[in-house]
Amino acid sequence: MSKALIIDDEQQMRRLLRMVLESRGYEVCEAADGQLGLQEAAFQRPDVVLLDLGLPGLGGIDVLKRLREWTDVPVLILSVRDQETVKVEALELGADDYVTKPFGTAELLARLDVIQRRRFTRQSPEIIAGALKLDLLHHEATLADEPVKLTPTEFALLKVLAEHAGRIVTQNQILKQVWAGQSSDPSEGLRVHINHLRKKLGESGPRIVNEPGIGYRLEA
Amino acid sequence: MSKALIIDDEQQMRRLLRMVLESRGYEVCEAADGQLGLQEAAFQRPDVVLLDLGLPGLGGIDVLKRLREWTDVPVLILSVRDQETVKVEALELGADDYVTKPFGTAELLARLDVIQRRRFTRQSPEIIAGALKLDLLHHEATLADEPVKLTPTEFALLKVLAEHAGRIVTQNQILKQVWAGQSSDPSEGLRVHINHLRKKLGESGPRIVNEPGIGYRLEA
DNA sequence: TTACGTTTTCACACCTTCTTAACGCCGCTG
DNA sequence: CAGCGGCGTTAAGAAGGTGTGAAAACGTAA
Numbered sequence: 247m248s249k250a251l252i253i254d255d256e257q258q259m260r261r262l263l264r265m266v267l268e269s270r271g272y273e274v275c276e277a278a279d280g281q282l283g284l285q286e287a288a289f290q291r292p293d294v295v296l297l298d299l300g301l302p303g304l305g306g307i308d309v310l311k312r313l314r315e316w317t318d319v320p321v322l323i324l325s326v327r328d329q330e331t332v333k334v335e336a337l338e339l340g341a342d343d344y345v346t347k348p349f350g351t352a353e354l355l356a357r358l359d360v361i362q363r364r365r366f367t368r369q370s371p372e373i374i375a376g377a378l379k380l381d382l383l384h385h386e387a388t389l390a391d392e393p394v395k396l397t398p399t400e401f402a403l404l405k406v407l408a409e410h411a412g413r414i415v416t417q418n419q420i421l422k423q424v425w426a427g428q429s430s431d432p433s434e435g436l437r438v439h440i441n442h443l444r445k446k447l448g449e450s451g452p453r454i455v456n457e458p459g460i461g462y463r464l465e466a
Numbered sequence: 467m468s469k470a471l472i473i474d475d476e477q478q479m480r481r482l483l484r485m486v487l488e489s490r491g492y493e494v495c496e497a498a499d500g501q502l503g504l505q506e507a508a509f510q511r512p513d514v515v516l517l518d519l520g521l522p523g524l525g526g527i528d529v530l531k532r533l534r535e536w537t538d539v540p541v542l543i544l545s546v547r548d549q550e551t552v553k554v555e556a557l558e559l560g561a562d563d564y565v566t567k568p569f570g571t572a573e574l575l576a577r578l579d580v581i582q583r584r585r586f587t588r589q590s591p592e593i594i595a596g597a598l599k600l601d602l603l604h605h606e607a608t609l610a611d612e613p614v615k616l617t618p619t620e621f622a623l624l625k626v627l628a629e630h631a632g633r634i635v636t637q638n639q640i641l642k643q644v645w646a647g648q649s650s651d652p653s654e655g656l657r658v659h660i661n662h663l664r665k666k667l668g669e670s671g672p673r674i675v676n677e678p679g680i681g682y683r684l685e686a
Numbered sequence: 687t688t689a690c691g692t693t694t695t696c697a698c699a700c701c702t703t704c705t706t707a708a709c710g711c712c713g714c715t716g
Numbered sequence: 717c718a719g720c721g722g723c724g725t726t727a728a729g730a731a732g733g734t735g736t737g738a739a740a741a742c743g744t745a746a
């Protein structure tokens with residue numbers, strides 16, 4: 247059975263979520279603010295976190311940032327409409343999905359299923375984009391079943407691109423996810439690593455195209 | 467890894483499909499008629515269903531109808547040529563795609579990829595104004611589902627207009643939101659960017675109308 | 687310590703995007 | 717009618733982003 251952690255300041259919302267989740271078989275724990283949320287996350291080791299963005303004090307974004315410093319636990323964002331900017335920021339920081347309040351329980355459960363399954367498939371882990379296959383467990387990449395030798399940074403970079411294959415990945419997104427929590431300024435080096443990746447992927451493989459001023463896109 | 471359910475009465479076809487799918491890493495289960503198919507679907511909870519339209523007894527269309535009463539699982543239709551009417555009916559009932567027998571394995575797998583990805587794609591914050599859609603996370607714009615290539619400034623400008631679609635946006639508002647925190651005086655350049663946007667949106671798309679002396683308005 | 691692989695920094699050519707300026711059009715006003 | 721201001725359009729220079737090669741800094745293992 248999966249364990250879910252709810253971080254939300256409204257008691258009513260917590261009770262509603264608890265009911266929905268428990269009816270689905272989740273084990274549920276709660277936290278009423280960001281500080282407590284982080285403690286519970288560390289102590290309870292939940293399988294999924296439901297995080298409200300409108301927290302008082304330590305905000306939802308900060309909680310997410312701190313969470314991501316030490317865990318990849320799937321995070322589902324709860325937000326109200328017209329928080330577009332914050333939602334973008336949360337997703338860039340590695341949140342897995344979001345639902346907008348008020349939400350239907352069916353939608354909530356569906357999205358939980360998806361991010362749970364994604365995490366589950368990460369235990370027999372591969373990302374596939376066309377002829378490219380990334381084995382996340384062994385940190386190995388193959389292109390048309392031919393092994394490709396990648397450095398750790400290159401692998402992380404290609405992983406971010408492959409996860410969103412076919413779509414633009416913002417430079418911000420890349421920097422936040424590949425160089426998460428590091429002090430150096432990698433904005434210069436990104437170009438170099440992209441260059442290396444393109445060479446290793448060769449002519450026949452997937453192309454990494456640049457969207458000037460925005461980011462990169464991997465197309466199979 | 468994903469689980470696929472094959473519903474087809476021909477054993478040969480089931481064996482072929484199983485081979486192709488398993489080689490791609492799918493977990494496969496089968497059903498030889500519609501009745502059994504529905505049972506398997508309920509019991510196995512597959513991630514994708516391959517459904518033959520030419521089933522004896524409980525027909526493919528009926529199976530799809532019954533499936534859709536309780537699940538949105540992606541359904542790929544297998545049909546023979548000259549079943550246009552039935553194919554259309556199936557798509558209207560919520561089938562996700564179809565392949566025509568005999569089919570190439572490459573085509574089959576490609577279509578499976580597409581409908582799987584659609585299901586697993588997470589939600590992106592977006593602004594919608596008529597046929598225009600702005601994906602804020604990926605910085606992608608689509609007009610009637612056709613991608614439109616926008617530069618960063620154009621995207622920001624269109625975002626401001628689309629957020630207040632139908633209403634007037636003051637020049638001051640635009641300048642503050644698009645050129646926030648910049649030193650240059652872009653009041654001249656605004657006209658140029660509006661011009662570019664109008665060209666890229668084309669005749670059929672939303673119009674950007676000018677309110678002389680006030681600002682601009684986006685009307686869908 | 688050296689040696690090696692990786693990451694970062696730097697320099698420069700090249701390309702896209704942004705800004706600026708100029709000009710013509712239209713509507714308004716004196 | 718002539719003058720004026722706001723707008724659309726176009727072109728060209730300025731600014732900034734990108735690709736690429738090489739060298740320096742870094743970390744790690746022998």
